[in-house]
Amino acid sequence: MAELLEIVTNAATLLCPDLEENTQTLQRKIELLKSRKVDVQADLQNAGKKRKREVEDWLINVENNITEFETLEQEIQCSRFYSRQKLAERVERMTKEVMELDEQSDFPGGLFLEVDESIGQLMLTPPHNGQAFLQYFDDIWASLMDDNILSIGIYGMGGVGKTTVAMHAHDKLLNEPKFSGHVYWITVSQDFSIHKLQSDIAQALKLDFSCGSDEKKRAAQLFQTFQKRGSYILILDDVWKQIDAEKIGIPPRRDGCKLVITSRLKEVCDRMDCQRIIKVNTLSKQEAWELFLKKLGRVELHPEVEEICKTMVKRCGGLPLALVTLAGSMRGVTDIHEWRDASEELKQSCMGRADMENEVLPILLYSYDRLRDPKLQRCFLYCSLYPEDFYINREELIENFISEELMDRRLSWRAENDQGHAILNQLERACLLERVWDEYHVKMHDLIRDMALGITKHNPRYMVKARLNLREIPDVQEWTEDLDKISLMVNRIEEISIGMSPNCPRLSTLILSHNPLKSIPNCFFTQMCGLRTLNLSNTSIQYLPHSISDLENLRTLLLRSCLNLKSVPTLEKLRLLTRLDLARTKIEELPEGVESLTNLKVLDLNCRSLSIPTGVLHSLSLLQKLRLPSHIGVPIEDVLALKQLEDFGGSVNSVSDLNRLITFLQSMMPPSFYSIILISKFDEQIILDASHRKSVCFGQESLMDSSLGEGKILLPRDIEDLRFSRSGLNGSLADGFQMLNNARCVKRCSVHREDEIECIIRLSSIEEQQSRGAPFQSLKNLLLRSLPNFIGLFMWEGKAAVAPLLPGIFTQLTVLEILSCNKMKKLIPRSLLQTLPNLQNLKVMDCNEIEEIIGDEDDDGSSVINSSAEVTLPWLKLLKLGNLRKLKSIYKGKMICDSIEKIIIMRCTNLKKVPPLDGQPSPPPSLKKITVDEKEKEWWESLEWEHPNANNFLQPFVKFGPYALFYV
Known part of the structure; x- marks a missing residue:
């Protein structure tokens, strides 16, 4: 076998003898191109002007070629005789492209536009789908900047990119000085109401209505x-x-104020008297x-597959949403048989459709069909x-x-939770769900949801009337016998008619959550014998009908946040409830x-x-x-009997119970999730936070308790979140709670209203530190609130010489937040700043005595900062300082913060300099926003700059x- 492989390899080399040599030549040219790219990016970063679009396109093309070459190298290493000829052709093509890019890198006329557009500083050209997108964006932007155009309409079919181009305009407008943010x-949305639209606008304006619902x-x-x-x-x-x-409360058009709408219908733009109407068309071929x-990924397509792809793309009609969805469903497919089968299915799903709107839904439907797995399809439809x-x-x-x-x-x-995340990830990859900015939520595109609701008109049968501003439940005639699921969530339904008993x-x-529903007639559930899930969460219901007790097939009963609910009828028959x-x-008492x-x-x-017997x-x-x-406190013996328990939240009354729990x-294998509170008496301020697992x-x-000695309290070995609230800590946290040395996984620590605590770590000699241990090696978030005797993160022990911290302490810290620590005068000494190399967010608020953020050492003979001393916070993105009346200095020397994005300073009027923004001929390259109290413009103008x-x-x-927004 080895001999055969050698023969094949030799034959391949004879067929393309120059492949390796040409590849090395290409590699050298790629390296030169990389160097040129670094130079161009450095010039761009240091200038603070608006770069030409051709420069952005050049950078993108360079990056694409670098990525393609990395893939090409791997394919060459794994190649055999049947692919070397094609690889040689690719090397030749790429060499030509790289040489052309190198020639283009001279950029006649320079890198930047001559026009000084302050809004364009440091703003990249928005990601786009091609030249047409840029043209739409330019047209919209020109209209926005034209003082004579006060209203703009953007229209086009669903999924064509209206919202996308408007969002890019929105993001750029945030940095436009003339609109001040x-x-x-x-x-x-389709089923809006005046009341809801007023509420949404008020929320955007940070306005609380003082006039009720009129x-x-x-x-x-x-x-x-x-x-x-x-x-x-x-x-x-x-x-x-x-x-x-006028009914909404939007003022008539006037200078400096503009209204922009996006719609699928041109007549809407016409009827709203838009002065400039822009149509977003589908993409060119x-x-x-x-x-x-x-979206398919950078792959080398077989000629037959390429022809199939072109046929499929043609059937998408240039609709971006359809193209992205289709490509997502085919990503990773390599078998030619599967491609041919996919093309045939797509062709059949679009037959008989005349106009574009009717062709899009079948294309999206095809992506749903290609999920294949029934559980993926069920979960997808459930999202609708x-x-x-x-x-x-x-x-x-x-x-x-x-x-x-x-x-x-x-x-x-x-295992089931992991499976759920895997399913959502698969649906996202297929472009049937979108993950939103916080990564903890998903949403469905309007057109995707329309497609899902179209499916559920047949099998399975859904009735979905969610957030339609309904005041009454749908008529009984709509509750047909073949319905599988009903969602009436997020409406304004207050009651269900007496005598209503749908035959379903x-x-x-049945989902009735987020309604002001007060009562349900007893007969309502009598003909719903198959009901398995009933969701009445976030309703105003006070009593449940007794007919619920007869829903013997019920598996899920959700009554969360029914704040008026005082009792629940007997659940004895609901033996299938999970x-x-x-x-x-x-x-107050468990249901019977x-x-x-x-x-x-x-x-x-x-x-x-609630009390629990x-x-x-x-x-x-x-x-x-x-x-x-x-x-x-939990009935500990009852909990210890639950051998299947994997996720627990509750309180215990004693250290003994805590250690046993x-x-x-x-x-457990694997170890459970938990959120445990140790209390000696009830504290109204402590609320169980289920979102903080391993807490x-x-x-x-x-x-x-004076009997608590070292080693008496156990901490879980995988604990991630540790909180203290009026627990009785004193001295330093590291000394007073030495179990921290065994809690190496803690990522978040919160200390709240601890009257006696003075610091986090007491500094002493290296030898003594080693004997105590090195906590906080994984800590990412440190939150300190309302600590009246807190002096600072570190406190010297007597007059001891300054000693460095043990390696690893605080090196992972990214968020440091300090609020209402009124004895602290200095946050951190300069010599220990290197212990915070990964700090990203620093917030200091309402500390009455603080004078320095980074300051001199204590009066123990340590060095004193001079004006030339330099410190670096390489990852700091957010600096937030508020209500620090005695603050004189953030830092007396030079501070390098190239990563800074936002600085918020309010009510710090003794501050004379802002070093993260000073000492350079241009703004920090990542800077996006500086927020100052609207009443302190004079203070801002008086700041001293190097x-x-x-x-x-x-x-x-x-x-x-306004200062009120400081805490938002």
């Missing part, structure tokens, strides 16, 4: 608020019908092809139960997938029959008034996830706002 984005008065208040803002831009996205601006290839433009919490969605039995069954809760024997899911959520209700729910896997009883949990042996009230949870909180007076032009080149970044 007064740029507001409102998503309107729409005329709300309009008047909005009108007055807009008038006070001066120049502004209001963007209304996804408008489906004419909006009466070439741009459609380029977008498809980009949520309202349009709704940010759906991933964790909530996965819990619903589990309780609705939409996924494969797994033995553990963690197949109905498995999930029960009573959190944040007013119930809970001990009979032997199939329960998820139980949330985190209520402020001993022994009641012992029978619920299948529980995997349990939340108990935070105000009372931790030992039990850590014995332990030491509550009021829990550490004041560079004489600093105030001028920083001015475009400065925004003035």
Whole structure:
């Protein structure tokens, strides 16, 4: 076999003898191109001007060639005789492209535009789908900058990119000085109401209505608020019908104020009297092809596959959404048979469709069909139960997938949770779901949701009327016998008619959450014998009808945040129930029959008034996830009997119970999630935070027991979140709580209202530090609030010489937040600043005595800072200083913060310099915004700058706002 392989390899070399040599030549040219790219980027970074579009295109093309060459090298190394000829052709083609890019790098006329557009400083050309997109963007921007054009309409078919191009304009407008950041984005949607639109605009304006729900008065208040803002831009996205601006409270058009709308309908732009109307068309054939290839991934297509792709792209009709979705569904497919099969399926799904709008949905439907796996399809369709433009919490969605039995069954809760995340990731990759900015939520594109709702008109059968501003429940005639799921969430339904009893024997899911629903007639559920999921969360209901007790097929009952709910009827017959959520209700006693729910896997009883009798949990042996009230200690013996428990939240009354519980949870394989509070008495301020998994909180007076010695308290070995709230800490945190030395995984630490604590670490000799250990090696977030005797992060021990910290302490810290520590005069000495190399966010607020952020050492003979001393915070992105009346210095020497993005300084009027912004001939390259109290413009103008032009080149970044927004 080895001999055969050698023969084949030799034959391949004979066929293309120059491949290796040509590849080496290409590699040298690539390296030269990389060097030229670095030089160009350095010039761009140091200038602070608007770069030419051809420069941006050149940079993108260079990066694409570098990436392609890396792939090409790997393919050459693995090649055989049948592919070397094609690889040689690719090397030759790439060599020509690289040489052309090298020639283009001279950029006749320079890198920058001659026009000085302050808004364009440091702003990259928006990512785009081609030249047409740039043309739309330029047209829109020109209209926005034209003082004679006060209203702009952007229209085109669904999924064509109207919202995308408007969003890029919105982002650039935020840095446009003439509008002072007064740029507001409102998503309107198809079924808007005046009341909802008024509320959305008020939220964008940070306005609280003082006039209740009267729409005329709300309009008047909005009108007055807009008038006070001066120049502004209001963007209304996804408008489906004419909006009466006067009824909403939008002022008539005037100089400096502009209205922008996006719509699928030109007549909407006409009826709203838009002065400039711009149509966004579908992509050209070439741009459609380029977008498809980009989303498919940089792959070398077989000639037959390439022809198939072109046929498929043609059927997408140049619609970006369809192209992206189709490419996402085919990413990674290499088999020619699968490509041919895909093309045939796509052709059949589009047959008989005449106009573009009707052709798009079948293309999207095809992506749904290509999911193949029924569980992926079930989970995807379930997402359509949520309202349009709704940010759906991933964790909530996965819990619903589990309780609705939409996924494969797994033995553990963690395994099912992992499966849920995998499914959501697959749906995102197929472009059927979008992950939003915070990464904890997903949403469905309007057109994708339309497609899903189209599917659910047949099989399975859904009735979805979510967030449609309904005041009444749909007529009984709409509740047909073949319905599988109904969602009426996020409406204004207050009651269900007496005597209403829909005949829905197949109905498995009913969602009435987020309605002001007060009562349900007893007969309402009598003909829903198949109901498996009932969600009444966030309603105003006080009592549940007794007919719920007869829903023997019920698996999930969700009553979370029913703040008026005082009692629940007997649950004795609901023996199939697997999930029960009573959190944040007013119930004081467990519902009758809970001990009979032997199939329960998820139980949330985190209520402020609820008591739990001993022994009641012992029978619920299948529980995997349990939340108990935070105000009372758990019945520890009952919890220790739950051998399937994987996720626990609750309080314990003693160190002994804490240690037993931790030992039990850590014995699980894999170890459980937990959120545990140690309390000696009830503390109203401590609320169980289920979002912080692997968390332990030491509550009021829990550490004041004199019998607590070193080693008496156990901490989980994988603890990530550690909190202290009035627990009785004193001295230094590291000394007073030495168990930290064994908690090497802690990523977040919060210390709140600890009256005696003075510092985090007491500095001493290296030898003594080594004997104490080195905590905080994984810490990322440190939050310190309301510590009246806190002096600073570090405190010298007597008059000892300054000693360095042990390696690793605080080196992972990214967020440091200090609030209301009124004895502290200095945050950190300069000599220890190197312990914070990864600091990204620094917030110091309401500290009455602080004078320095980075300061001199203590009076022990240590060095004193001079004006030439330099410090570097290489990753600092956010600096937020507020209400520090005695603050004189952020730092007396030079401070290098090239990564700084936002600086917020309010009520620090003794401050004379802002060193992260000073000492350079241009703004820091990453700077986006400087926020100053609107009442302190004079203070800002009086600041001292080392560079004489600093105030001028920083001015475009400065925004003035009310102090109330400082804490937002």
